[in-house]
Amino acid sequence: xxxxxxxxxNLKEAEQRLSTRGxxxxxxxxxxxxRRRTLLKEAEKLKEERNRVSEEVGRLKKEKKDxxxxxxxxxxxxxxxxxxxxxxxxxxxxxxxxxxxMPNLAHPTVPIGRDENDNPVVRVVGGKPSFxxxxxxxxxxxxxxxxIDFERAARLAGARFSLMKGAGALLERxxxxxxxxxxxxxxxxxxxxxPFMVKSDCFVxxxxxxxxxxxxxxxxxWDHYLVPTAEVxxxxxxxEEILDAAALPIRYAAYTPCFRKEAGSYGKDVxxxxxxxxxNKVELVRFSAAETSYDELEKLTSDAEDVLKRLGxxxxxxxxxxxxxxFSSAKTYDIEVWxxxxxxxxxxxxxxxxEDFQARRADIKxxxxxxxxxxxxxxxxxSGLAVGRTVVAILENYQRPDGTVxxxxxxxxxxxxxxxxxxxx
RNA sequence: GGAGGGUUAGGCUAAUGGUAAGUCACCGGUCUUGAAAACCGGCGGGCGAAAGCCCUUGGGGGUUCGAGUCCCUCACCCUCCGCCA
Numbered sequence: 001x002x003x004x005x006x007x008x009x010n011l012k013e014a015e016q017r018l019s020t021r022g023x024x025x026x027x028x029x030x031x032x033x034x035r036r037r038t039l040l041k042e043a044e045k046l047k048e049e050r051n052r053v054s055e056e057v058g059r060l061k062k063e064k065k066d067x068x069x070x071x072x073x074x075x076x077x078x079x080x081x082x083x084x085x086x087x088x089x090x091x092x093x094x095x096x097x098x099x100x101x102m103p104n105l106a107h108p109t110v111p112i113g114r115d116e117n118d119n120p121v122v123r124v125v126g127g128k129p130s131f132x133x134x135x136x137x138x139x140x141x142x143x144x145x146x147x148i149d150f151e152r153a154a155r156l157a158g159a160r161f162s163l164m165k166g167a168g169a170l171l172e173r174x175x176x177x178x179x180x181x182x183x184x185x186x187x188x189x190x191x192x193x194x195p196f197m198v199k200s201d202c203f204v205x206x207x208x209x210x211x212x213x214x215x216x217x218x219x220x221x222w223d224h225y226l227v228p229t230a231e232v233x234x235x236x237x238x239x240e241e242i243l244d245a246a247a248l249p250i251r252y253a254a255y256t257p258c259f260r261k262e263a264g265s266y267g268k269d270v271x272x273x274x275x276x277x278x279x280n281k282v283e284l285v286r287f288s289a290a291e292t293s294y295d296e297l298e299k300l301t302s303d304a305e306d307v308l309k310r311l312g313x314x315x316x317x318x319x320x321x322x323x324x325x326x327f328s329s330a331k332t333y334d335i336e337v338w339x340x341x342x343x344x345x346x347x348x349x350x351x352x353x354x355e356d357f358q359a360r361r362a363d364i365k366x367x368x369x370x371x372x373x374x375x376x377x378x379x380x381x382x383s384g385l386a387v388g389r390t391v392v393a394i395l396e397n398y399q400r401p402d403g404t405v406x407x408x409x410x411x412x413x414x415x416x417x418x419x420x421x422x423x424x425x
Numbered sequence: 426g427g428a429g430g431g432u433u434a435g436g437c438u439a440a441u442g443g444u445a446a447g448u449c450a451c452c453g454g455u456c457u458u459g460a461a462a463a464c465c466g467g468c469g470g471g472c473g474a475a476a477g478c479c480c481u482u483g484g485g486g487g488u489u490c491g492a493g494u495c496c497c498u499c500a501c502c503c504u505c506c507g508c509c510a
Binding site for chain 2: 041050053058
């Protein structure tokens with residue numbers, strides 16, 4: 001949520017900055033806000049009168065004097081206050097809806113663009129592996145090795161689900177452990193294992209609600225939704241708290257499965273592990289002081305990149321332009337891994353600084369060093385990494401002419417020393 | 426699912442329907458070589474240059490001139506019973 005004071009005082013600038021994200025008209029905001037403030041002024045004046053006179057009534061009654069004239073006058077005032085409060089509430093509700101549906105402002109360093117083709121490449125790390133044969137896609141590799149079973153998965157749950165078997169299931173589990181160990185032991189994150197379904201408040205806090213409910217699985221008869229990313233439960237760990245500045249930055253790493261309806265993606269990536277209704281992800285979350293949050297974004301991104309480096313996977317980092325930026329984000333780097341089977345780069349991590357956008361919605365503050373008024377923290381998060389897509393990258397990049405797959409060295413301790421996934425690996 | 430108890434500011438804890446008292450912690454100051462103690466002040470939010478005003482007792486609604494207090498409703502927490510990995 002944007003700062004209402006900022007919008008009020010910098011209306012033109014806000015309209016101009018929002019226009020790069022497709023929603024530039026703030027005229028209804030302006031009229032609603034002004035109306036609300038006018039009514040509020042009037043109501044406060046009447047409340048002051050009522051408080052004053054009511055006290056007088058109490059005094060008169062104590063002295064056994066007559067107060068009926070004051071009482072009947074206040075009956076009318078109370079009625080008027082009630083009417084005003086009612087309208088103020090309505091305007092406030094409308095204002096709230098407006099603000100909750102308004103995206104974050106892009107950071108000045110974010111390029112203005114029309115679509116993902118306008119995302120500049122920030123850096124390229126490693127190089128494409130060369131093959132003496134035509135590299136296969138992960139679906140073919142996985143099915144031939146008997147480690148991924150899409151057919152039976154469909155019988156269980158329909159399209160966009162997978163059934164991992166044998167070395168495939170082990171590989172998935174090994175990756176989760178490898179990633180969590182790396183982030184907790186070397187990058188300073190505290191591991192958390194949050195609930196996989198949380199209440200709607202949390203989704204409003206991080207920005208998935210109210211605007212994107214169609215992407216979520218709701219638990220019938222409950223106020224809960226399945227998490228589409230650990231960002232939701234983990235960022236909300238500190239909702240309605242005032243954090244100690246000395247404790248910042250707070251770093252959490254969390255594994256969760258992620259559940260997404262993928263509404264509107266019909267026909268995209270229908271086969272394979274790329275786009276699933278349920279997938280595993282290790283998520284990194286940081287809470288930062290406002291001054292340092294962009295340094296924190298660089299560190300967070302580098303922590304995610306480190307996973308790919310250790311696995312020996314080639315990737316590039318792109319900076320999302322205004323058109324591609326997520327609703328809540330002020331600035332986002334996407335890490336894209338090279339997939340030889342698809343002959344293209346695919347997103348495997350998305351690292352964002354939300355500044356105080358989520359903190360304002362979830363009410364997460366910190367008391368600045370040396371005291372003073374609490375300020376909203378800056379929240380950041382990034383995948384570290386999407387596990388399913390990492391499996392895809394390993395299968396495609398480490399495939400051999402005989403159809404087997406080499407296990408990256410960093411992963412072997414997590415797979416009982418296994419060096420190669422074969423037919424019965 | 427059944428029965429009972431509870432929710433006041435960071436913690437604890439008061440308030441015959443009369444406008445949130447106190448205490449601990451914390452922060453600042455005085456004193457001190459330094460610290461502690463003692464003493465003074467601050468310590469929920471909004472608007473405001475300030476004076477000040479408004480809001481705040483888990484959420485929402487009602488009664489009343491006036492609600493922490495009375496009524497309705499919802500949420501959450503605790504204890505016991507039942508069920509359960």
